[in-house]
Amino acid sequence: MNNEQQIEYWNGAAGERWASFQPQLDAAMAGITPEVLSFAAPAAGERVLDVGCGCGTTTSLLAQSVGPSGSVTGVDISEPMLKVARTRGINANFLAADAAVHRFKPTHDLIFSRFGVMFFSDPSAAFANLRSAARPQGRLAFVCWGPLTDNLWATLPVEAARPFLAPQPPTDPHAPGPFAFADEKRLTQILQTAGWQRPEVRPLVSVMRMGATLEEALAQSLRIGPLARVISELDASTRARLSEAVGAMLERYQSSAGIALPARCWLVSARN
Numbered sequence: 001m002n003n004e005q006q007i008e009y010w011n012g013a014a015g016e017r018w019a020s021f022q023p024q025l026d027a028a029m030a031g032i033t034p035e036v037l038s039f040a041a042p043a044a045g046e047r048v049l050d051v052g053c054g055c056g057t058t059t060s061l062l063a064q065s066v067g068p069s070g071s072v073t074g075v076d077i078s079e080p081m082l083k084v085a086r087t088r089g090i091n092a093n094f095l096a097a098d099a100a101v102h103r104f105k106p107t108h109d110l111i112f113s114r115f116g117v118m119f120f121s122d123p124s125a126a127f128a129n130l131r132s133a134a135r136p137q138g139r140l141a142f143v144c145w146g147p148l149t150d151n152l153w154a155t156l157p158v159e160a161a162r163p164f165l166a167p168q169p170p171t172d173p174h175a176p177g178p179f180a181f182a183d184e185k186r187l188t189q190i191l192q193t194a195g196w197q198r199p200e201v202r203p204l205v206s207v208m209r210m211g212a213t214l215e216e217a218l219a220q221s222l223r224i225g226p227l228a229r230v231i232s233e234l235d236a237s238t239r240a241r242l243s244e245a246v247g248a249m250l251e252r253y254q255s256s257a258g259i260a261l262p263a264r265c266w267l268v269s270a271r272n
């Protein structure tokens with residue numbers, strides 16, 4: 001998908017689904033969010049840009065960290081998600097813009113993102129543009145997904161559903177999308193090309209909490225991510241059998257804390 005298609009995607013059914021699943025998605029990422037925030041270490045008085053801020057959860061947490069003497073701007077291309085963000089009483093500015101090309105003021109101490117920077121069609125140019133939003137010595141800190149094979153929350157639902165789907169064409173592993181930065185060497189090169197100094201990529205082993213109950217976990221697996229796109233094209237009986245197979249897989253990961261599947265992320269930092 002190029003940037004135009006991403007804008008269409010995040011403003012269409014996918015953006016609406018993300019907006020409606022915001023509480024569940026935040027719960028799913030509950031293990032990851034404190035890690036990336038402590039890694040980014042927003043301090044009182046700092047100016048922060050939250051890239052691909054979505055429904056504003058991290059924007060809100062960043063605003064609490066920087067306090068009244070600081071400021072936070074959340075930027076996103078998705079109107080449905082920004083609409084949610086704007087109704088949550090968050091003490092931040094929300095900007096509807098393409099972070100890859102928007103002309104930001106070079107005032108930010110911290111350029112932050114929770115899973116919002118993997119969708120650029122020209123990542124080096126986009127990260128160079130984000131660097132232009134940082135003040136001299138300003139820092140970049142974000143979390144993105146590591147290798148697909150270590151992210152069972154993403155692969156296992158698709159594996160379970162595969163018998164019910166038409167063969168899928170092979171995909172370009174570097175194409176814009178959640179796993180675009182799985183290759184840490186490529187990611188480091190992108191940041192260097194964009195002019196960021198001292199890029200560092202650190203693994204974070206965590207889980208995605210798919211739901212407190214099997215029903216919740218199943219709804220999330222079918223409505224968000226790769227299955228959401230293909231499932232609507234299936235007839236009702238195939239969809240029911242697919243749903244049963246995905247449910248049976250999720251059940252294996254059930255514990256008293258709900259259903260959690262292994263996840264592996266990269267915590268990424270660099271300096272302007």
Ligand SMILES: C[S@@+](CC[C@H](N)C(=O)[O-])C[C@H]1O[C@@H](n2cnc3c(N)ncnc32)[C@H](O)[C@@H]1O
Pocket residue numbers: 003006010025051052053054055057058075076077078081097098099100113114115116117119120
């Ligand atoms: C996986 S979601 C993450 C949302 C949010 N950061 C969170 O953690 O809940 C990716 C977000 O990036 C946004 N996004 C994608 N491309 C973008 C771009 N070029 N400029 C700004 N936002 C973008 C999407 O609209 C979406 O809100």
